[in-house]
Amino acid sequence: MNNEIMSNPHIIKKTYPVLHMTCASCANSVESMLNSQDGVEQAAVNFASGTVNISFDDTKLKAARLQEVVQSIGYDLDIEDTELSSEKMEAQQAAKIKEVKIKTIGSIALSLPIVIIGMFFMSSDGHSSIPYANEIMWFLATPVVFWFGKDFFIN
Incomplete structure (x- = not known):
């Protein structure tokens, strides 16, 4: 047997x-x-x-x-066919990397002024030598959190 x-x-x-x-x-x-x-x-x-x-x-x-x-x-x-799928996967990964780079650069561009205002133009009592400093920082931080950082919250 x-x-x-x-x-x-x-x-x-x-x-x-x-x-x-x-x-x-x-x-x-x-x-x-x-x-x-x-x-x-x-x-x-x-x-x-x-x-x-x-x-x-x-x-x-x-x-x-x-x-x-x-x-x-x-x-x-x-x-789909594995060769086509492989190429499709690579194209999607390249697009995702490009999107992350754009979001990172945008976040840095909007966050840098916030850091500068907060570090150099704000006093210890929360007052600023720049008029409307808090509103400016809020305006710059909002897209960083809700648009550039959207994926973080979704994931």
Whole structure:
């Protein structure tokens, strides 16, 4: 009698990009949702690379259903051709890096005057030698917090 375990020929092993994850908890949510699906042998999400390695039975489950499950919890699974997906992922990462650079430069540009006013033009009793200093600082700080810092609060 042969004791070798026969592998299921219908098991597909794929790596898909997972979009819109912002933290390790997001990765855990995606992983647990995928692992709970009938037909999924194993799903392992890598937050650092933004991908999921998944083994599933294609007779019980299709990739489109996996995408629907991930979308139902607020993320997305890119099930397109892997070469196209890789290029798409790189383009999205480059766009995200550009956005972070712009937001960082904008935050610095608006925060520097706040620091200068607060450090050099304010007295210990809260009065300033600049008229409307508090209003100016408030005006400069508002976009830093609510526009440039929006992602921090959302995440």
